[in-house]
Amino acid sequence: MNQWTTADDHKRVLMRRRIDFMLRLLFLLCTSIGIVALAVLIVSIVVDGFRYIRPELFLNYPSRRAAQAGMKSAIVGSIYMLLMMAPISFVFGVGAAIYLEEYAKKNRATRFIQLNISTLAGVPSIVYGILGLTIFVRFFALERSLISGTLTMTLLVLPVIIVSAQEAIKAVPKIRRDASFALGADKWQTVSRAVLPSAMPGILTGVILAMSRAIGETAPLVMIGALTYISFLPSSLKDSFSVMPIQIFNWISRPQEEFHSLAAAGIMVLLALLLLMNFSAILLRNKFQKHI
Amino acid sequence: MEALIEINELNLYYGEVRALRNVTLGIPERSITAFIGPSGCGKSTLLRTLNRMNDMIPGTRIDGSIKIAGTDIYSNQVDVETLRKRVGMVFQQPNPFPKSIYDNVAYGPRLHGIRDRKKLDEIVEASLRSAVLWNEVQHHLKRSAFGLSGGQQQRLCIARALAVEPDILLMDEATSALDPISTLKIEELTQELKDRYTIVMVTHNMQQAARVSQRTAFFLNGELIECAETQKLFANPSNPRTEDYISGRFG
Ligand SMILES: Nc1ncnc2c1ncn2[C@@H]1O[C@H](COP(=O)(O)OP(=O)(O)O)[C@@H](O)[C@H]1O
Ligand SMILES: [Mg+2]
Numbered sequence: 001m002n003q004w005t006t007a008d009d010h011k012r013v014l015m016r017r018r019i020d021f022m023l024r025l026l027f028l029l030c031t032s033i034g035i036v037a038l039a040v041l042i043v044s045i046v047v048d049g050f051r052y053i054r055p056e057l058f059l060n061y062p063s064r065r066a067a068q069a070g071m072k073s074a075i076v077g078s079i080y081m082l083l084m085m086a087p088i089s090f091v092f093g094v095g096a097a098i099y100l101e102e103y104a105k106k107n108r109a110t111r112f113i114q115l116n117i118s119t120l121a122g123v124p125s126i127v128y129g130i131l132g133l134t135i136f137v138r139f140f141a142l143e144r145s146l147i148s149g150t151l152t153m154t155l156l157v158l159p160v161i162i163v164s165a166q167e168a169i170k171a172v173p174k175i176r177r178d179a180s181f182a183l184g185a186d187k188w189q190t191v192s193r194a195v196l197p198s199a200m201p202g203i204l205t206g207v208i209l210a211m212s213r214a215i216g217e218t219a220p221l222v223m224i225g226a227l228t229y230i231s232f233l234p235s236s237l238k239d240s241f242s243v244m245p246i247q248i249f250n251w252i253s254r255p256q257e258e259f260h261s262l263a264a265a266g267i268m269v270l271l272a273l274l275l276l277m278n279f280s281a282i283l284l285r286n287k288f289q290k291h292i
Numbered sequence: 293m294e295a296l297i298e299i300n301e302l303n304l305y306y307g308e309v310r311a312l313r314n315v316t317l318g319i320p321e322r323s324i325t326a327f328i329g330p331s332g333c334g335k336s337t338l339l340r341t342l343n344r345m346n347d348m349i350p351g352t353r354i355d356g357s358i359k360i361a362g363t364d365i366y367s368n369q370v371d372v373e374t375l376r377k378r379v380g381m382v383f384q385q386p387n388p389f390p391k392s393i394y395d396n397v398a399y400g401p402r403l404h405g406i407r408d409r410k411k412l413d414e415i416v417e418a419s420l421r422s423a424v425l426w427n428e429v430q431h432h433l434k435r436s437a438f439g440l441s442g443g444q445q446q447r448l449c450i451a452r453a454l455a456v457e458p459d460i461l462l463m464d465e466a467t468s469a470l471d472p473i474s475t476l477k478i479e480e481l482t483q484e485l486k487d488r489y490t491i492v493m494v495t496h497n498m499q500q501a502a503r504v505s506q507r508t509a510f511f512l513n514g515e516l517i518e519c520a521e522t523q524k525l526f527a528n529p530s531n532p533r534t535e536d537y538i539s540g541r542f543g
Binding site for chain 2: 178
């Protein structure tokens, strides 16, 4: 300790370091709670459901007897829904985002629409179920069908996709648009050739994350009337259908222990699908980012 | 003096702010005209009126006229897309697209409908040669433009602008984000280009204006104070405010 630092300074610094250390522990604890919870969840599910991860799970239709029960129709139903929902919500979501960011005048009407979209993104999913029931099932008389479910889920994910696509479009630097305009591009040329390619990684990430939310969503489809006991694959849009979370929900609500294990196995499949989707989101992002 | 660009009594307002005041100025073809003046005096604003990039800023209003080769560029007969094809622009920050070097240069020609691969190849090579970048990139045209250095990126942006065959090239402090060596390369490049293009450059660097331009216009608070042959303006300015500025008394 020399002349120009006092013992007081030293004490204060030590104190601050102690606080720093304690906060660090606290933050670590916060992180671990999340991770530990997830780990416990996964471990208990795997322990419970692992023995039901067998071919019959994927090849059999639901059955009254756990030994023979599978979720073929639910898996196929989820995948069909995903395959239809993805392009529809991509087109409408990105279209709306382009309109709002690039074409709409920044006036009160636009701000009002914007506020509504952000609010819709937070509306409980059951409300979308009621909406879908009213519009698609009843009004358009599409019945309790695959197409009703798909369109309902599309409505559910649209606000999320619009908002995330808007963020991605907003993040494209202005000087990149200027470069395009300065070469004589018109608005659409600039949007399609300069803005969207730059925004695409963000847009795709948003779409895929919205899809993985929809894949796990149960409430609106219960409302629409997705069934749990489907022993055929939907062969047309107007066929009735089931999806994975509904099948899982059904199994869990049965009294028999075996069905609970079956549900755990179903959850594992669902989680695997979610992981796969998030992984493909990362791959897509990297592919598009090569030039960025 | 036969002027290619004739700016007449031009006023520009950003909402309430009057950024240009009665600017009257002729810019001769196939030479370099430099705009100098302290920051905020309206150099960029005036430059952007020449390719109508100001049109996109909400609340801008102009009066007065700008003629290029005798045509009023703000008249209904002129579409901005065509105007901007004839009047290229290079920005302060190099702003390549996140695409390959080739696709960056081909961007403009493709916009204007050129699809033929061989024709595009020719344009890309010619433009990169004009921008003195060809030798450095000819073997990796497919690589991302973002892998180039700042100076190379700026020359790529010049090549990209040249690829649509403009008559006029606007440069807004195109070297101010670059290191001295890259700056020098771009200055040399402008000397080669000035026999084929009419170049208007904004610079806050008076030495640069003196080195590269034939004519210099000095602005202050949105007003054109003086425009003359570069040598004359620096050696013997006719307005005392010009003299104050170039001798470093303010700005
Ligand atoms: N988009 C804009 N909106 C409002 N005012 C602006 C805008 N761009 C520039 N200005 C104002 O116009 C004046 C001239 O700006 P600018 O042309 O950028 O000057 P310079 O390029 O000489 O530094 C400044 O007072 C600036 O604040
Ligand atoms: Mg400027």
